Amino acid sequence: MITRRNTLALLGAASAGALLPSLGLAQQAIDLSPEQPGRPRAQRDEAAVKLIGKDTKFVKEGVFTVANATGRLPFAGYTADAKTIVGSEPDIAQLVADALGRKLEIVPVSWADWPLGVASGKYDAAISNITVTEQRKEKFDFSTYRKDLLGFYVKKDNEIQIREPRDIAGLKVIVGSGTNQEQILLRWNEQNVKDGLKPAEVQYYDDDVVLYLALETGRADAYLGPNALLSFKAAQENKTRLAGNFSGGWPVLAEIAVTTRKGAGLAEAITHAINTQIGNGNYAKALGRWNLASEAIEQSHTNPPGLPAK
Structure with missing residues (x-):
């Protein structure tokens, strides 16, 4: 905090x-x-x-x-x-x-x-x-x-766009353990598996420095978190960008x-x-x-x- x-x-x-x-x-x-x-x-x-x-x-x-x-x-x-x-x-x-x-x-x-x-x-x-x-x-x-809103944030030069569950198939995605966004990410994975697509590899980090290093080095493709907080950090540091966002109550507004x-x-x-x-x-x-x-x-x-x- x-x-x-x-x-x-x-x-x-x-x-x-x-x-x-x-x-x-x-x-x-x-x-x-x-x-x-x-x-x-x-x-x-x-x-x-x-x-x-x-x-x-x-x-x-x-x-x-x-x-x-x-x-x-x-x-x-x-x-x-x-x-x-x-x-x-x-x-x-x-x-x-x-x-x-x-x-x-x-x-x-x-x-x-x-x-x-x-x-x-x-x-x-x-x-x-x-x-x-x-x-x-x-x-x-x-x-x-x-x-x-929740947002998927990626390394600034990463060109991927994430708009729907199929867009995360096979990606390495960071998310906070026990959060609302984790539950949504896991539901997206379940849907992709049912559709015959690869699930995303879910990653968890306790340290923000290590988390952003994973994005920078390519060990992770995206970070899913509260859009407002991640947007502000992206604006501060100019190292990440928004790849897609959706309602924090997905699929409910x-x-x-x-x-x-x-x-x-x-x-x-x-x-x-x-x-x-x-x-x-x-x-x-x-x-x-x-x-x-x-x-x-x-x-x-x-x-x-x-x-x-x-």
Whole structure:
């Protein structure tokens, strides 16, 4: 996990303003300064404000209080001052807060703490790479803002493309043990065997340095992992590239959403606010500056179908 301390070591070069390639958008700088001059800001959205429930109670007057499991860029991490939180999630939170006419306060929390904090009213919302699931919808409302994607990443000069199970037949593929992506990869292998194709050789590494060395030297052909994290690393280091991606809930669509307490009266307002930002271009800027353009959605929805419990 990226903490206050090792964020600086990992991203020192980026904080100097190095130009990094972005998927789907023109090359632009990754800004890790505390000032964040490039962070998109929104105007107050009166239509969204009117959708806030009459009985809605915010944690603080005039403030939108957001819980975030800070520690993983591009989602959220600390700048050189070791206290300012930046990333794609703070950018989305800022747009929503602006649209609702409120100041933004981000509260760093552990992943395990946001559900109770939101459900109890300690936080107005959680914006922390939270996937919509049917089980979570029993306690929370959701306003979607990003696709939940997995990505196959390969050595930069490797020309393979991976779009469907047959594309991994016979390849050597790295995946994390016990992860959702491992289960999907194994299902792809099962399908290929049924179709008379060679299964992929599945590789596991505990050390990221050894993992990327395997890609560099050809001991592995591809690495399957969370697209957002691998995209950011590819943009930083310019050694790997995206060969193909698909839903993290494959074959079911998975989406990331702003999470609020069920019945709090905020979800419809937040969904409207996000759609306004999609329409005016601020949303694309917010994702693009963190190399997440490939995960953009065309429209935000309130409480869409989520991943099934099983």
